[in-house]
Amino acid sequence: MTLPAPAAGDAPPLVTTRGLGKDYAGVVALADVDLVVPRGSVYGVVGPNGAGKTTLLSILVGLKQQTSGTLEVAVERARIALVPDTPSFEPWLTAREVVALARSLVGLAPSAEAVDATLRRTGLADAADRASGGFSRGMLQRLGLAAAMAGEPTLLVLDEPAAALDPAGRRDVLDLVSDLRGGTTILFSSHILTDVQQVCDTIGILRDGRLLFQGPTRDLLAGKAAPAFTVRLRPPLDDVIGALEAAPWVHLVERAGLERLRVTVASTDAAETELVRTLADAGARVVGIAPAEVDLEHVFLELTG
C-alpha cells in the first residue's frame, strides 16, 4: 500500500518518483515505487536488509539508473550530498583537505573559515590535520557527514548513517540531523527504527523493493499499529500469560520486562471491557495498566511481517 505523503505547506515536493523500478538481470530490486519527499522534511526510508533502500537512494543521487518509471529531483546535482554507510576517502588526505575538496567539487570556494566551521560542527576540529586513513569507523562517518554538509546541500541523503557508531556517536549524528531540519531536506535510510522514529517526520517503509507505506510518522504510529496495553504486575507471570493468550480478543502477549507485559489486542473496546476481568480471573497481582506507547518497531513488524 502506498499513500501520498503530505507536502510540508504548499511547497512542491523536493523528490518525486512515479512507478520507479530497478532490476538486475531479472532480479527485482525496486518495483513501482511512488516516493514523495516533502521539501524541508526528514524522510526515513526503513526496511529489512535487501529491501532496496540503498538502491533507491543510489538512483536518487544519480549513481544508478532506474529501469522503469520517472524521477524528479527539484534541485541541481551539486546541491545533493550523499553519505554512504561506510564513507571512504583517499587515505592520505587530511580531514581538512577532504572537506575543502567536497566544497570545491560542488563549486563552492574552499574557504578556511567554512571548512573549520564544518569540522567543528561534526566534532572533527581536533583531527582536522590528521590523514583520514588513520580514522576509526566512527570518525569516518563524521567525516562523511562533514564532507556532505560542506557542500551546503539542499538534499542530504544518508544511507544508514549511524549503523556503525557507538551510542554516543549515534546520538551526535541524530543531533546533527535534527539541527539540519527545516533548512535541508534529509533522506535517511536506517534499520535502527528508534533512530528513525526520533528524527524523521515522514516515513517510507520498503519491503522486497515495494513501498508498503509512506506518510507522516505520526499517522503511521497512530493509524497502523494494533492497539496494545502495558500491564505491570507482580510475578509469577506464567499463569497470567496463559490466561491472556487463551482470550480470543488477544493477538499477542509479550514480556516487556520482569514485571511487565505488552498485550496486543484485537480492539480497544474488547480490552477495556475484558482485560481487567481476565487478569482478575487469573489471580494476577496488578500494579498498573496503561495503553502501550506505540513504537515504530511494532508497526514496522506488523507491516513487513
Next chain:
Amino acid sequence: MNLWRLEWFRLLRTRSWIALAAVFLFFGLLGPISARYMEQILQRFAGDVSVVLPPPTPATGLEQYLGNVMQIGLLVVLAVAAGALAFDQPVERAAFYRSRVSRVWTLLAPRYVVVTLATVAAFVLGTLGAWYETVVLLGELPVGAMLLGMLLTSLYLAFAVAVTAAASSFARAPLAIVPLAAGVLIAVPLLGLIGALRDWLPSVLLGSLVGLVVGVPPVEYLRPALVTLVAAAVLLWLAASRLQRREL
C-alpha cells in the same frame, strides 16, 4: 583543494613519482653502461668461448635504455596510471566523487593529465641520464633527433596512459586494469603482421628515438604520430563515455 591538486597530492603522497622517476633514471643510467661493457660482461660468463661484439655506438646505448624501460618502466607507468584511474573502487569512495560531479570527464581529465605529465617527466629524466652517459661513454648524440625522439616517445607514453584509462572503463580494480592495458599494448605491435598497417601503428614510435639518431627521416614517424594522437583521443572518449554510463 581541487581535483588537479588532488592528483598532484596523489603523486606525491603515494610516492608514485618516486617509482616513476626511479625506474626511468635507473635504466637511463644502466643502459649506456651495459652497452659500453656488454662484451666484457658476456665474456665473464662465457668461459673459454671468446665473445666478440661489434663496437658499441651511441645508438646502442639508447637502445639498451629503451629496451629495458619500455618493458619494466612501462609496467610501472601502467600500475601508477591504474591506481589513479580506477576511481570506481572502492565504491564508497567513488560515491563521494560521482555523486557530486555530473560529468565524469571532470574526474578523468586531471587523473589522465597528471599521470601523463609525471610519466613524461620521468621519461625525460631517464633519457637525459642516458644521454649524458652515452656522451661520456660512447659518443655524441644529435640534439635535434634526440629532442624529436623524446617528443614522439612521450606521445606513445600518453597513448599508453590513455589505453589504461580505457581499460579502467572495462575493469574496476587496478589489478585487473594493469594486465588488460598491458595486453592491449602488447597486441598493438602484432597488428604490424598485417603489412599495410606496419608503418601506422603507435608502437612504431617506440623505435623513433633510436631511429632518428641513426638517421631515419622524421617524416617516417608522421603517420604513426598522427594515429597515436587520434587513438589516444578516441580511447579517452571511449573511457569517458563508458564511465559516464557505468553504475556504481
